[in-house]
Amino acid sequence: MKQTINFSQFIDAFRDHNRLDNFTYDGLEALFDYLEELGDDCGTEVELDVIALCCEFSEYDSALGCISDAGYDFTSEPFECPECDVVTYNNARQCEEEECGHLATVEQHEVWEEDQELAALEYLQDRTSVITFDSGIIIQDF
Numbered sequence: 732m733k734q735t736i737n738f739s740q741f742i743d744a745f746r747d748h749n750r751l752d753n754f755t756y757d758g759l760e761a762l763f764d765y766l767e768e769l770g771d772d773c774g775t776e777v778e779l780d781v782i783a784l785c786c787e788f789s790e791y792d793s794a795l796g797c798i799s800d801a802g803y804d805f806t807s808e809p810f811e812c813p814e815c816d817v818v819t820y821n822n823a824r825q826c827e828e829e830e831c832g833h834l835a836t837v838e839q840h841e842v843w844e845e846d847q848e849l850a851a852l853e854y855l856q857d858r859t860s861v862i863t864f865d866s867g868i869i870i871q872d873f
């Protein structure tokens with residue numbers, strides 16, 4: 732018999748397995764929505780296996796956080812110096828061109844960081860299922 736569970740039963744199942752700390756509350760919500768959608772897509776409900784879900788999915792606070800924690804081979808986005816157009820890869824705070832040495836403003840650095848996050852997200856999306864939500868991401872391990 733096909734059994735549909737609601738979000739509070741979903742939470743209960745994680746609690747019963749002592750796995751509530753595997754994901755944040757927001758993460759669980761996002762995962763629940765994702766699985767529900769999967770069920771809709773294939774016309775079958777996804778069977779709830781808490782342990783399998785904990786093995787299969789991991790939550791991170793950002794795509795970049797995921798990449799650095801898991802040690803994926805990801806190349807940073809270049810930072811183009813607004814003064815001399817020289818491109819820097821590993822240090823987006825100061826231009827690597829000696830004569831220039833332009834210090835990135837906080838705003839410029841923030842833009843660069845946002846670019847990194849987007850690039851990191853694309854990197855992950857190219858390789859696996861990624862669930863994004865306001866306070867983080869969950870990826871299907873690969």
Ligand SMILES: [Zn+2]
Pocket residue numbers: 812813814815816817826827828831832833
């Ligand atoms: Zn420069």
